Amino acid sequence: MTFWENLRLALAALRANKVRSALTMLGIIIGVSSVILLVAIGTGLSTYITNQLEDLGGDSLFVMPGELEIATGGGGSGGMPGAGVGASKFTIDHLEDIKRNAKTIKAVMAYTENNGTIRYRGKSKIAQVAGVGPEYQEVRNQRIDEGSFFNLSQYNAAKKVVVLGKTVAQELFDQESPVGKKVTISDKQYAVAGVLEEKGAFGGIDLDNQVFIPATTAMRQFDMQYLQSFWIQSQGADTIAATKEEVEKILSKTLDDDQFSVIDTKSILGVISRILGVLTAALGGIAAISLLVGGIGIMNIMLVSVTERTREIGLRKAVGATPQVILTQFLIEAVILSLFGGLSGITLGILGSLGIRQFLTTSVTPWSIFLAFGVSALVGVIFGVAPAAKASRLNPIDALRYE
Amino acid sequence: MSSIPLLKLENVFKIYKIDDLPVKALDGVDLVIKKGDFLSVMGPSGSGKSTLMHIAGCLDIPTSGKVILEGENVSSLGEKELAKIRSTKIGFVFQSFNLVPRMEAIDNVQLPLIYAGIKTAERERRATETLIALGLKERLHHFPNQLSGGEQQRVALARALVNRPAIILADEPTGNVDSHTAKEIMEILTKLNKEGNTLIIVTHDPEVAKWTKRIVKIKDGKIEN
Numbered sequence: 017m018t019f020w021e022n023l024r025l026a027l028a029a030l031r032a033n034k035v036r037s038a039l040t041m042l043g044i045i046i047g048v049s050s051v052i053l054l055v056a057i058g059t060g061l062s063t064y065i066t067n068q069l070e071d072l073g074g075d076s077l078f079v080m081p082g083e084l085e086i087a088t089g090g091g092g093s094g095g096m097p098g099a100g101v102g103a104s105k106f107t108i109d110h111l112e113d114i115k116r117n118a119k120t121i122k123a124v125m126a127y128t129e130n131n132g133t134i135r136y137r138g139k140s141k142i143a144q145v146a147g148v149g150p151e152y153q154e155v156r157n158q159r160i161d162e163g164s165f166f167n168l169s170q171y172n173a174a175k176k177v178v179v180l181g182k183t184v185a186q187e188l189f190d191q192e193s194p195v196g197k198k199v200t201i202s203d204k205q206y207a208v209a210g211v212l213e214e215k216g217a218f219g220g221i222d223l224d225n226q227v228f229i230p231a232t233t234a235m236r237q238f239d240m241q242y243l244q245s246f247w248i249q250s251q252g253a254d255t256i257a258a259t260k261e262e263v264e265k266i267l268s269k270t271l272d273d274d275q276f277s278v279i280d281t282k283s284i285l286g287v288i289s290r291i292l293g294v295l296t297a298a299l300g301g302i303a304a305i306s307l308l309v310g311g312i313g314i315m316n317i318m319l320v321s322v323t324e325r326t327r328e329i330g331l332r333k334a335v336g337a338t339p340q341v342i343l344t345q346f347l348i349e350a351v352i353l354s355l356f357g358g359l360s361g362i363t364l365g366i367l368g369s370l371g372i373r374q375f376l377t378t379s380v381t382p383w384s385i386f387l388a389f390g391v392s393a394l395v396g397v398i399f400g401v402a403p404a405a406k407a408s409r410l411n412p413i414d415a416l417r418y419e
Numbered sequence: 420m421s422s423i424p425l426l427k428l429e430n431v432f433k434i435y436k437i438d439d440l441p442v443k444a445l446d447g448v449d450l451v452i453k454k455g456d457f458l459s460v461m462g463p464s465g466s467g468k469s470t471l472m473h474i475a476g477c478l479d480i481p482t483s484g485k486v487i488l489e490g491e492n493v494s495s496l497g498e499k500e501l502a503k504i505r506s507t508k509i510g511f512v513f514q515s516f517n518l519v520p521r522m523e524a525i526d527n528v529q530l531p532l533i534y535a536g537i538k539t540a541e542r543e544r545r546a547t548e549t550l551i552a553l554g555l556k557e558r559l560h561h562f563p564n565q566l567s568g569g570e571q572q573r574v575a576l577a578r579a580l581v582n583r584p585a586i587i588l589a590d591e592p593t594g595n596v597d598s599h600t601a602k603e604i605m606e607i608l609t610k611l612n613k614e615g616n617t618l619i620i621v622t623h624d625p626e627v628a629k630w631t632k633r634i635v636k637i638k639d640g641k642i643e644n
């Protein structure tokens with residue numbers, strides 16, 4: 017009997033058992049596509065976060081209130097940034113002190129965060145109000161769509177000026193140009209200096225739903241006694257340690273050790289990569305479970321059909337099929353199911369990860385495709401062929417009697 | 420020609436072991452079938468009739484003894500050779516029809532031809548021809564569950580006939596059908612015998628046995644004389 021004859025037999029058998037064939041393929045499709053999708057999400061997330069941190073630059077440091085584990089080089093317990101945050105005691109004087117006395121720094125800037133309602137002519141939008149220095153635009157590489165960022169004299173005079181994020185600008189002004197108009201933030205009037213270029217969304221958070229005002233203005237208008245944090249740029253990556261030491265020295269003149277922490281991007285990256293490690297492992301675990309479930313589904317359907325197929329095998333043998341011909345037929349059946357199921361799963365997984373790209377960054381990796389496809393195909397072939405192989409060795413009478 | 424036996428069983432034993440206790444399903448059977456024979460095997464339930472048919476039909480091998488089909492000792496052949504003999508020389512009809520569900524009548528009938536290596540067009544032609552000869556012209560594309568018991572048995576008979584076997588073995592072919600249908604089936608078998616086919620059937624029913632040329636009685640795995 018030729019291969020083509022056997023292929024036709026296998027196709028006829030698959031067609032004769034449409035529901036079973038479809039269910040088996042469904043198991044493979046779900047297994048393959050979920051692995052591809054989950055790995056794409058995990059990889060996309062890692063890449064995104066790493067890129068974000070690299071954007072900050074390897075020469076950045078942050079001064080945060082309270083005593084943070086990562087700042088003290090601990091973290092054996094997997095410390096997270098923010099653990100042990102205390103109330104801030106940072107003032108403009110501290111900022112000036114660092115600016116004047118730290119020799120290895122390039123720039124230092126205050127950073128505060130509040131939520132506020134921004135209004136313009138009856139329209140309103142709740143957004144994050146960030147208080148920053150005029151350096152922000154340059155050091156964070158923010159591009160301006162329209163107008164300009166506020167300048168040093170506006171900052172020093174604590175002027176009520178604001179730079180809008182794209183979302184805020186669009187919602188309040190629609191087609192109108194916002195530059196030079198007055199908006200109200202928490203009942204105070206601010207002049208719009210500029211609009212930032214669109215940044216997009218991350219993890220469902222709209223990064224453009226933000227406005228920037230001078231940190232000096234923020235303190236006054238939001239009744240803040242203290243600044244929330246400082247952002248420092250060292251002269252280079254090799255002066256980070258020196259800067260950290262200098263800044264710590266300056267701050268400890270007026271603050272207790274447990275009232276502030278100086279953190280560099282490298283240690284943040286360390287923590288983030290620990291978190292990402294856990295996340296990736298968790299996603300991998302979920303993926304493995306779904307693959308397992310898919311595999312069990314395939315197994316189940318294959319085993320359930322064994323009674324009927326065993327009798328069929330007995331009959332085929334009774335009318336002249338050799339064990340080898342039977343095995344070839346079942347192998348072809350299993351390969352066809354695995355192949356079509358696997359390819360549909362890959363297509364679905366890729367489409368799915370493209371589909372959720374508007375909510376989450378995803379990146380399809382080849383190894384996840386190979387892994388998912390390989391495992392499903394293996395399970396499909398093993399559980400499709402093993403019972404058939406067993407049945408093909410029975411004598412026809414025993415196979416026909418099989419219940 | 421007819422002096423050479425078509426099928427000869429010599430001192431055939433078939434012993435099953437159940438919990439280490441041997442059960443002699445066949446206990447030294449000698450039987451000679453000549454070309455053109457029409458034989459019925461009768462005996463009480465459990466006497467070894469089916470076992471005899473399976474061994475005569477190369478579906479199973481004897482524990483000891485010889486089975487000689489057209490001069491060839493088949494009792495010592497391997498799986499592959501036995502499969503080849505089944506697809507070319509034997510036509511087997513089971514009591515419970517054993518049609519493959521979800522396969523049309525015509526596809527069920529074609530099965531032995533597929534394994535005998537016959538090309539598609541020839542296969543379809545022969546299957547159609549055989550089904551029509553058995554009065555199933557209107558049932559070619561029906562599935563087994565769309566057919567009556569008698570029709571299913573006729574499809575099974577067509578499947579046994581389609582490879583033009585040297586011998587047709589039918590294990591209680593009328594066991595699952597009513598007496599009217601049984602008569603129909605016996606008419607067909609008698610006609611096939613008249614056309615030169617060699618047949619062995621198993622039955623309990625003396626009415627059915629009356630149709631055959633010769634009756635062999637079996638009890639406790641032994642042929643009675």
Ligand SMILES: Nc1ncnc2c1ncn2[C@@H]1O[C@H](COP(=O)(O)OP(=O)(O)O)[C@@H](O)[C@H]1O
Nearest residue numbers: 435437442444463464465466467468469470471
């Ligand atoms: N596969 C088997 N395993 C064990 N014993 C069997 C098997 N097949 C048949 N037997 C036993 O062999 C004897 C003859 O069985 P069988 O040929 O089916 O009888 P009949 O067809 O005359 O009713 C019975 O005692 C039966 O229980």
Ligand SMILES: [Mg+2]
Nearest residue numbers: 468469470590
């Ligand atoms: Mg029986």
